Amino acid sequence: MTAVAAPALPKRRSLYPGWFYAPAAAVYSVLFLAPTLASLYFSLTRWTLFDATFIGFDNFAQFFREPFLVQGLVNTVIYAVVTSGLKVVVGMLLALMLTSEIIARGYLRSVIFFPVLVSTVGVGITFTVLMHPTQGMINQTLAFLGMAGPGWLVDPRLALFSVALVDVWKGVGLATVIYIAGLVAIPRDYYEAARIDGATKLQNFFYVTLPLSRPATATVITLSFIGGLRTFDLIWAMTKGGPGFASDTIASVIYKQYQAGFYGLSTAGNVVLFILIAVLVVPLTMFLNRKQGHE
């Protein structure tokens, strides 16, 4: 092979030309990187899109002073933790079920996965109707069974969690297929060895399945945690951050401030969200991946 490759050597560099990066790099840097860098400056200004007055860290100070903005910050973290936690647990259970000897596997898998592909706004509107406190189907069914259903989206203490539940309903299919891919990759030998050692089903799960599916867990957590922190469309379709500011997240605050014309404050929200993701997700992925290395 070397004898043949030698004459081609002068050409070798241009076989993988650097300009292949150019189209992607141009679009990505102009429309993504440049605005991201610009946001660092504009978040420090009072901004009308035509002129920007530098005001230092006032926007950020406001973000941590106004109670409803602080609540948006707290809600964002709660939402991300609740949705990713539930997706891990439910996704793992569904994947265990779907990799076992169960009937109608194809049907179950399709039914669980399909909501992933459906319009988020459509799902949001549907569940807003289903979750209506008196005329929604969920509470009417509960009433029929003799239970008083809660005010899913109108109770300020509950609204955020109701939206999070719908998020899990829509997104758990993705977590499930990721777990299925992780579970089928575990070599059968481990279960064989565990069986010979007389492991119970529960021990099988905690000492074989769970540690060996850690890459899948890391993926599910990272994906749904970032998704949860950035979530906007579902909240906007269901509660618009309400009642009051009870289910506002940073992403919905960014949109509200943008609509109100507070462009500097809105951009500061963007930077806060960026920092929040960096501060929470980078250590999280490092933690998840380091643990994996120790196994």
Place this chain on the structure above:
Amino acid sequence: MKRSRASIIGGSAAIAATFVVFVIPFLFIILMAFKDRQQSALRDFSWPTGFHLWDNVFEVVRTRNWMMITAFVNSSIITVASVTLLIVFAAMVGFVLARRKTRFNGLIEFLILAGLMIPPAVVPTIWLLQGLKLFGTLHGMILIQVAYNLPFSIILYRAFIATIPRELDEAAVIDGARPFDVFFRVVLPLLWPVTVTNIVVQSVGIFNDFTNPLYYLPGNQNATVQLTLYNFQSQFSTAYNLLFTNILLITIPPLIVFMFFNRQIVAGMTAGAVKG
């Protein structure tokens, strides 16, 4: 394959539970789309008293000067154009990134991860698009979708290209192919499986995108499919039959994709996710 009694009982229970949780909401949408305005106002899970689907569809499509048609055309243009650009651009990057090791590779990997994690800075982007005269245009929206979705496509391509032997490139060069041809005539056709995955996953995502058109594509003549639903939400607040007909209409394209490309979607989403 032998089925134990436990697996049949467990399976039946699972079928019943998933039916209630996952299927009934969709049946609810379909039933509502068949009802007339009066019956749909009850918002219950009842059988439609008459067949009103076609009336409802016509009514929804006609609303606001046939906005639904405009929206479907716009969404199709955006989806097709941005996915085409994504495929070509991402495959080119994935190819060189997987093949050529330079000191810039680390930086590029970092930028790809950053693109997956960092939320786009909305207002500065609007400001920039206005400066470029791209704000509120389909061109601008297409380029935005390309910029935001490139990292995921590149990851899918790079992982796949690593499995194609290098000798193939060299053989093509010896046969007298220019680098341009090596990629577009030899390598790109070999990437077809991952290209299909890319097309399917990205089209569903871009077609369903709500947030970006909301910010970057204002105006009635620019409506996309997801925005019609949002716009009609208030207009149809007393006409649930029309609201749910609208939901049903925009659920059909993903349903068709799902029926034909189920395997590729799942493969793409899990592969990209695990390797990302």
